[in-house]
Amino acid sequence: MKRFLLTVFLTAASIGGVSAGGLKSLENFVKTVKTGQADFTQVVTSPTREGQAPRVKTSSGRFEFFRPNRFRFDYAKPFVQTIVADGQTLWLYDVDLNQVTARKQAAVLGATPAALIASAADLQALQADFVLADAPDQDGLQWVLATPKSKDGQLQSVRVGLRTAGAPATATTTLAVLEILDSFGQRSVLTFAGFKVNPPMTAGSFQFSTPKGADLIWQ
16 A cells, blocks of 8 residues: 555645636646645555455545645554655655655656646646546546546546635635555545635745664655
């Protein structure tokens, strides 16, 4: 499960909501939500094998971002793990292994779910790496299907579920669900709760220092 999480990120109806369409909602989210915080639950389902039930694993934690190019996922359960992008470097800290893996951020975050929800500055930047298409509204959310243009990666597709509420002129769009399908048939569904739009924060919130005694591996 840990390896899948690292690959992924390297790699109810709304009352009074505005049905703006998936792409319009995504554009509004990218343009107007410059910082964000939310709790998340992630459910990873492995593909079904003959004679075996699919394996399902659940984790949870806290997510925040500072657009563009800074975000962090702090996994709290069932194990502690941190993924931080500080604008230059992507840091992966596994507490159990007492190990930090560092990679150049620009080299690994192009066509990834992180780019879709936190890293890109505008829709045009996303369209450089993804084919974006409206998907039907479902469960009170507007959906976008994102397919990587590159066929060399391990990401097959991403569905982004967005919630838009309020009057058209002042509508607010928040991230609700992220459904990730990789090329091995593993599906990861992240559900976000308590989303805070544009809370005060600084780039310094996304600095990472290797804990004393931890192994540091540059890739």
